[in-house]
Amino acid sequence: xxxxxxxxxxxxxxxxxxxxxxxxxxxxxxxxxxxxxxxxxxxxxxxxxxxxxxxxxxxxxxxxxxxxxxxxxxxxxxxxxxxxxxxxxxxxxxxxxxxxxxxxxxxxxxxxxxxxxxxxxxxxxxxxxxxxxxxxxxxxxxxxxxxxxxxxxxxxxxxxxxxxxxxxxxxxxxxxxxxxxxxxxxxxxxxxxxxxxxxxxxxxxxxxxxxxxxxx
Amino acid sequence: xxxxxxxxxxxxxxxxxxxxxxxxxxxxxxxxxxxxxxxxxxxxxxxxxxxxxxxxxxxxxxxxxxxxxxxxxxxxxxxxxxxxxxxxxxxxxxxxxxxxxxxxxxxxxxxxxxxxxxxxxxxxxxxxxxxxxxxxxxxxxxxxxxxxxxxxxxxxxxxxxxxxxxxxxxxxxxxxxxxxxxxxxxxxxx
Numbered sequence: 220x221x222x223x224x225x226x227x228x229x230x231x232x233x234x235x236x237x238x239x240x241x242x243x244x245x246x247x248x249x250x251x252x253x254x255x256x257x258x259x260x261x262x263x264x265x266x267x268x269x270x271x272x273x274x275x276x277x278x279x280x281x282x283x284x285x286x287x288x289x290x291x292x293x294x295x296x297x298x299x300x301x302x303x304x305x306x307x308x309x310x311x312x313x314x315x316x317x318x319x320x321x322x323x324x325x326x327x328x329x330x331x332x333x334x335x336x337x338x339x340x341x342x343x344x345x346x347x348x349x350x351x352x353x354x355x356x357x358x359x360x361x362x363x364x365x366x367x368x369x370x371x372x373x374x375x376x377x378x379x380x381x382x383x384x385x386x387x388x389x390x391x392x393x394x395x396x397x398x399x400x401x402x403x404x405x406x407x408x409x410x411x412x413x414x415x416x417x418x419x420x421x422x423x424x425x426x427x428x429x430x431x432x433x434x435x
Numbered sequence: 436x437x438x439x440x441x442x443x444x445x446x447x448x449x450x451x452x453x454x455x456x457x458x459x460x461x462x463x464x465x466x467x468x469x470x471x472x473x474x475x476x477x478x479x480x481x482x483x484x485x486x487x488x489x490x491x492x493x494x495x496x497x498x499x500x501x502x503x504x505x506x507x508x509x510x511x512x513x514x515x516x517x518x519x520x521x522x523x524x525x526x527x528x529x530x531x532x533x534x535x536x537x538x539x540x541x542x543x544x545x546x547x548x549x550x551x552x553x554x555x556x557x558x559x560x561x562x563x564x565x566x567x568x569x570x571x572x573x574x575x576x577x578x579x580x581x582x583x584x585x586x587x588x589x590x591x592x593x594x595x596x597x598x599x600x601x602x603x604x605x606x607x608x609x610x611x612x613x614x615x616x617x618x619x620x621x622x623x624x625x
Contacts, residue, residue, distance in 0.1 A: 228471040247524060259494075261483060269497040276497060288474055295468040338440070352464045374442035374480075377451050379465050394447060394469075394478045 223428055227298060234294040234420055237287055239413055242279055245286075248409040250399040251277045253386035263386050266398035275386045277398050289381045289395040290417045293353060297325075297421035301352030304328055305414075306369050308361040312407045316357055319411040323418040326351065328369075332361070337372040356382030357410055358401050359393065366392075383410060436460075443480040448473075501534045507552060508533050513569035529564060 227233040245251065253259075253267065253275030268278035296303065305320045305327040307313065313329040320327035328336075333343070340348045354373050359382045361367050366389050373380045374392045382393040383401045390396040400406040437459035439450040448469050454460040508530050515529030527535075537555045540546055546554050556566055 224467070228467060261485065262481065264493050267494050270492075270494050271497040275494070284475065288472060291472055292465075292468060295472070296465055299464050299468070301464045371442055374447060374478075375440040377438065377447050377454075377463070379447055379469060389483055391481045391483075392442060392478055395474050 220432075223432055224299060227295060232287075232291060234291065234298075234417065234424065236290040236294060236417055239290065239416055240283075240286065240409070242283060244409065245279050245282060245399070248405040249403045250282060250406045250409065251279050252400045252403065253277050258387040260387050260389055262390055263384065263388065263398065266384075266390075267386060277386065277400070282397065282399050285395065285397045286399075286413070289397050290413060292379070292395055293355065293381060293414060294417045294421040296353045297418045298425045300425070302326065302349065303353045303355060303418065304351040305355050305357060306332075306367065307357040308332075308367060309358045309401075311404070312357065312411075315407060315411055319415050323415050324422070325418060332368050334368070337369065337376050337378070350376060351378060354378060354380045354382075355414060356380060356393065357407060359384055359388045359390075446478045448477070501538070504534050504537050505530055511552075511568060512566045516565060516567065529559075529566070532564070533559060 251268070253263075256270055256273045256275065259267070259275055263275075266278055266281050268276045270276070293303065303323070303325040305316050305325065307316050307327075307329050316329055317327045335343055337350060340350055354369060356367060356370065359367055359370060364387065370380060370382070370392050379394040380392070381395045382388075382390075382397065383399050384390040384393065384396045385399070385401045388401075390398070397410075399410075437454060439454060441450070444450070448466075451460070451463060451466060455462060455466070517529060519528050520526050533555055536558050537551060540551055540554055540558065559566060
């Protein structure tokens with residue numbers, strides 16, 4: 220059982236997440252398009268390549284690195300049978316994210332976030348609740364363009380987070396930020412597709428490894 | 436069950452590592468994975484203070500050599516004759532074709548610098564793209580004529596109104612002669 224869990228950590232890319240996306244895919248999905256210069260968040264400046272006619276363009280080389288790390292982390296969490304929660308507060312993609320979560324066999328929360336969902340879980344849901352082991356933010360802002368409360372709550376409850384950060388977001392508290400566009404439908408479909416494929420791949424690998432270890 | 440809810444001190448990993456070291460917590464699922472594949476930047480909280488003093492824009496603007504040609508094109512011809520079709524990723528707009536033709540003619544080097552712009556316009560016309568100048572002369576003439584016609588119409592209208600008023604005042608002369616005079620004087624300078 221220990222070997223089952225420790226073996227994937229020795230490979231740099233056990234689940235081969237690099238082959239799921241390429242720079243051209245990111246460009247075609249318009250992941251590099253940011254908001255206007257006035258909306259820029261100070262802490263996003265290292266991830267921005269330049270400013271074309273007042274519109275920020277995100278550096279896709281850095282996005283590739285961050286995306287690879289984030290997908291690798293999610294794959295390992297899914298391999299270890301962790302609970303993953305997708306969060307987004309954009310109504311446009313609420314259905315897409317919920318269906319993605321359903322296909323993965325994981326969970327999604329795309330509605331109003333009540334204050335104590337993570338911090339007051341034992342009273343809201345009852346004793347002995349298992350909190351999610353990973354939160355994936357596909358939009359890290361809520362409807363009033365402020366950072367989603369769940370980012371701060373996850374940091375409080377020592378839960379790692381993966382999040383897509385646009386040029387107007389604060390990437391400080393997100394464990395594995397992915398600088399990229401979070402407004403275009405093509406970009407969101409790409410992210411959902413990537414997360415779905417990694418999680419399904421990781422779960423299949425887990426089932427295979429368990430079968431092999433039982434055979435021995 | 437113990438925990439550390441201070442999200443502004445250190446990162447999630449440093450807090451969990453310290454709690455583990457004390458021994459008040461069981462090892463969470465993600466701990467080994469984070470240790471093996473840490474992120475590029477440790478997720479420590481930073482206060483989002485705006486820049487004060489001489490605010491320098493740290494991000495460079497993206498400009499190309501062809502932007503000069505594009506700026507001149509849009510100034511002279513306005514936005515091109517046909518709209519941009521953004522659904523195709525390999526779409527070439529009129530402006531882009533103009534720029535490519537310009538660069539071709541520049542590389543050939545047979546035409547002078549000043550005439551390159553007009554020559555590319557003519558070359559595009561030859562290949563079938565009609566460019567309408569958004570020139571200043573035509574617009575100024577139209578405006579001038581418009582103002583003149585509008586002015587003459589207003590003048591006629593004013594005259595008729597004044598005549599009507601004068602007619603009314605002659606009827607009311609016995610009742611309020613002074614007021615009529617002031618009323619007549621006021622609309623004239625306006």
